[in-house]
Amino acid sequence: MAQVILKNIVKNYGKLEVVHSINLDVAHNEFVVLVGPSGCGKSTTLRMIAGLESISGGEIIIGDNVVNNLPPRDRNISMVFQNYALYPHMTVRENLGFSLKIAKRDQTEIDKSVDEASKILSLEDYMDRKPGALSGGQRQRVAMGRAIVRHPDVFLFDEPLSNLDAKLRAQMRVEIKKLHQKIQTTIIYVTHDQVEAMTLADRIVIMRDGNIEQQGSPTQVFENPINTFVATFIGSPPMNLLPGRVGKNMLEFSGGLILPIPIDFKDIVKPGQDIILGFRADHIMPVGHDLTIDGDSAMIEMSVGVSEPLGTETLLYTQLAGQEILAKMLRPRIVQDGETLTFNLDLGQCNLFDAVTQRNLR
Amino acid sequence: MIYKKLPQWFLLILPAIIILAAVILIPLLFSLYSSFTSYRLTRPDTLFNWIGTFNYEKAVKSGVFWAAFGRTILFLTIALNLEMFLGLGLALLVSRVTRGQRMLRTIMMFPMMFSPVLVGFQFKFIFNDNVGLVNNALQSLGLSNSAIPWLVDEKLAMFSIIFAEVWMSTSVFAILILAGLFSIPQDPQEAAKVDGCTPWQSFRHITLPFIMPFIFIAMAIRSLDVARAYDIVQVMTNGGPARRTEILWTLIGRTGYVDAKMGYANAMGYVSIFLAIFFTIYFFKKLNAARVELGMAR
Structure with a gap:
């Protein structure tokens, strides 16, 4: 049983503060993904939990112990690094068993744990090879194997998939998810890839500039982003944003576009307020293409600039109120560049953000 | 015209061949030939006095030669190992320094910038039994009231020479090992920390295997250097007194130029080269x- 608690964690490099007093509770057996653009402090945070970076302020608790001043070896954690960090002079077997050998466990126990890990990760055929003779995906599996043989309280993953090609990445993503189901341990996972965050996490923690912007389940942050940053960072393609102003019972946009106020926001907005309307490509589709709308909707005519056929769907790049926006077409047909289509916007799925604070008004 | 018949590639490398032949190949063959004659510098006509393998037999049977041979190996073994451990220690310390490291590295290289002859003179003075710094200091501090014969006693003289050699060349190891330490990727070291290694275990299992190639490169280079050591010993003790610090090349030099027995000296030289070749192959x-x-080579 090990929960991880971060209390007001601060990290300074000299006078530069890179992590600003963040708080995070990770429950036992939870899969938490820290996600954010590069330089947001997510890796630094992970390395502080691992003990590879000193903590400038606050407390980190793993299990029931404050670990601020414990070296990594006394924290009972495992870490998987971006560049695998395998020991090049050891075979896969030796790499897997190294931590147990260092802990002076007896050989039969080491062999048992190593065999078990190699089975979980199907590494049996490579046990006597050195890392240099393995492919990227195999190396990554060895790195994960090395982490699981010790049965640590907490797993830390530092962008483990970013060195793999797209296909392998998708494959390893599934393997990591399976691994979590099998070994049932707390996992803290750092990535800049929002797809990994969405697919793996029980809870996503979105960071920017050393602060936590929002945390919640993947659907929560996807459907109710707390601000425009989260709205554009999470989800692919990013949420469309249209700056406008609240008029009398309607929203006004440049170019004379007028839309009704989404019903959830009717009582929140005041006339004259500057707002940003946010909606995903999934909620603006050409009429007649399978978009099911429960509540209000709006019909808009737009001409398609570029279309990207993806097979099951086609992405349509269009212009609305002076902004480039993305729409989606299910059951696609070939669309000519410049073709004008009528789109249906699902107002019930729209978000409104304050133009000044960029925060969701909901 | 003859040169028109020579292929072009041969013409192009001909200057190099001529120079190499003149400065390396011919002297080499000449010395090899002369080792089979009773060639004496004072009597040039002896160059044509073929005596077969007599010089080699004489060298192999000579106690003086084997004593010098053994002393060279002893010198080499002690000096190289000391330099390696001290250099490793120095490199590890310097690699931890964050401020002023560049200056420290430069200072560390100072001993390498001196000519070995000067280093020899410097330590000859330091270890002089009458006016030397060491005896002076020991006596002033009351640690000793007699003049310790640093360069006269067999063991002390060997110690003094090794001391000078180590002083001069430890930084070669330190610099090469430092380069090795800088080339170690950070990740495996961090992984070792997370895997539960103490600092000593990290060093033993991760750092050391990474810098081993650098240690062996330093060893190979330095073994060649030390196996042909001449200047320091020549200046400090001249192989004496009474051959107590005679090593191979002081013996060979004396035989060839002082005793003028060049044929015999060349024969001993060829036997000694095997020592250098052996160490080179071994370390490579x-x-x-x-x-x-x-996993850097197959």
Whole structure:
């Protein structure tokens, strides 16, 4: 049983503060993904939990112990690094068993744990090879194997998939998810890839500039982003944003576009307020293409600039109120560049953000 | 015209061939030939007095030669190992320094910038039994009231020479090992920390295998250097007194130029070269094994 608690964690490099007093509770057996653009402090945070970076302020608790001043070896954690960090002079077997050998466990126990890990990760055929003779995906599996043989309280993953090609990445993503189901341990996972965050996490923690912007389940942050940053960072393609102003019972946009106020926001907005309307490509589709709308909707005519056929769907790049926006077409047909289509916007799925604070008004 | 018949590639490398032949090949063959004659510098006509393998037999049977041979190996072994451990320690310390490291590295290289002859003179003075710094200091501090014969006693003289050699060349090891330390990737070291290694275990299991190739490169280079050591010993003790610090090349030099027996000196030289070749091959094998270990070579 090990929960991880971060209390007001601060990290300074000299006078530069890179992590600003963040708080995070990770429950036992939870899969938490820290996600954010590069330089947001997510890796630094992970390395502080691992003990590879000193903590400038606050407390980190793993299990029931404050670990601020414990070296990594006394924290009972495992870490998987971006560049695998395998020991090049050891075979896969030796790499897997190294931590147990260092802990002076007896050989039969080491062999048992190593065999078990190699089975979980199907590494049996490579046990006597050195890392240099393995492919990227195999190396990554060895790195994960090395982490699981010790049965640590907490797993830390530092962008483990970013060195793999797209296909392998998708494959390893599934393997990591399976691994979590099998070994049932707390996992803290750092990535800049929002797809990994969405697919793996029980809870996503979105960071920017050393602060936590929002945390919640993947659907929560996807459907109710707390601000425009989260709205554009999470989800692919990013949420469309249209700056406008609240008029009398309607929203006004440049170019004379007028839309009704989404019903959830009717009582929140005041006339004259500057707002940003946010909606995903999934909620603006050409009429007649399978978009099911429960509540209000709006019909808009737009001409398609570029279309990207993806097979099951086609992405349509269009212009609305002076902004480039993305729409989606299910059951696609070939669309000519410049073709004008009528789109249906699902107002019930729209978000409104304050133009000044960029925060969701909901 | 003859040169028109020579292929072009041969013409192009001909200057190099001529120069190499003149400065390396001909002297080499000449010295090899002369080792089979009773060639004496004072009597040039003896160059044509072929005596077969007599010089080699004489060298192999000579106690003086084997004593010098053994002393060279002893000198080499002690000096190289001391330099390696001190250099490793120095490199590890310097690699931890964050401020002023560049200056420290430069200072560390100072001993390498002196000519070995000057280093020899410097330590000849330091270890002089009458006016030397060491005896002076020991006596002033009351640690000793007699003049210790640093360069006269067999063991002390050997110690003094090794001391001078170590002073001069430890930084070669330190610099090469430091380069090795800088080339170690950070990740495996961090992984070792997370895997539960103490600092000593990290060093033993991760750092050391990574810097082994660098240690062996330093060993190979330095073994060649030390196996042909001449200047320091020549200046400090001249192989004496009474051959107590005679090593191979002081013996060979004296035989060839002082005693003028060039034929015999050349024969001893050829036997001694095997020593250098042996150490070179040995350390290169070790180097390659260490590289294979790291997956850098196959």
